[in-house]
């Protein structure tokens with residue numbers, strides 16, 4: 001399919017075609033991963049092989065499941081502190097009172113991990129501002145803090161993500177430039193905020209709309225069993241961009257160097273060739289090879305962290321609250337942009353506090 005959007009681009013919607021695009025990262029370059037231009041470099045998302053590998057080499061470890069485990073208690077505490085603020089009230093605006101501060105707080109903790117409580121609080125504020133406003137000023141505040149913290153790591157090493165960025169070398173041994181370091185911090189925020197927040201907001205909406213879902217997600221192993229289907233269905237990174245680097249016919253149409261491509265993850269996750277009844281949230285699928293986190297070398301580096309947040313966030317909410325309903329008269333406003341369609345505001349009521 002071809003669209004006139006952004007000066008014209010091909011839109012790849014079939015599951016198998018997305019797999020093909022992902023399997024040829026040198027031909028389908030990520031040099032312009034957004035559908036519109038971003039003025040700063042954002043490695044690894046806008047980097048092609050072989051350099052891409054060097055960036056993932058130092059990011060994969062800090063985002064692997066074992067490294068994330070130590071953050072579980074602090075993420076759980078974060079969820080509980082936020083729930084404390086509205087639990088007695090019986091109603092909440094879920095996005096601004098839970099989804100945003102929870103995902104921003106968790107991301108600030110893992111990316112800018114700081115023992116200085118006052119500065120961590122500033123980091124959470126700065127990251128929340130990025131999440132709410134997405135302005136150059138809000139990014140500058142985070143970049144300033146990150147630069148300060150990285151300078152400290154250089155003097156007194158620690159075992160965390162920022163340290164990995166400070167110690168990393170690419171291209172056979174050179175350290176990252178300051179621009180590259182800040183680009184990595186920025187892409188983690190860009191990748192981590194709207195996406196996880198959108199998924200949380202969708203789940204909260206479905207709790208009010210899908211009969212029996214609340215009971216189902218209250219089961220202790222809900223995330224192992226049901227989270228993939230929710231991720232497939234919501235696909236909060238709906239679409240990303242590629243640029244054709246070599247003339248080719250890999251997708252059955254002639255593509256010419258310089259052509260822009262939109263890779264539509266959400267469409268692939270609704271492809272009837274791959275999924276029976278894709279328009280339904282169906283927890284009985286035996287096999288769910290969804291592409292919500294992408295596929296190939298750019299597969300989401302934060303996927304285990306996103307799962308951890310969604311698991312802990314929903315588990316704590318449902319351990320403590322019950323009977324989620326839309327507040328009377330609520331019309332759900334929806335996001336535009338990367339996680340298009342996710343509730344932007346969600347006024348909920350709930351019946352009782354069970355703890």
Ligand code: HEM
Pocket residue numbers: 030033044045046056187188189191192193195196199235236237240241265291292293294295297298299300301302303305306
């Ligand atoms: C439900 C939540 C999330 C979804 C649905 C999601 C989805 C995706 C998708 C589809 C890609 C592939 C992009 C491409 O191929 O062009 C991706 C890449 C990426 N994501 Fe996520 N993501 C989520 C959460 C996160 C979090 C929490 C972080 C940060 C901690 C993160 C950081 C990144 C980064 C840095 C990349 C680029 C990886 C690379 O180019 O090698 N994401 N994500």
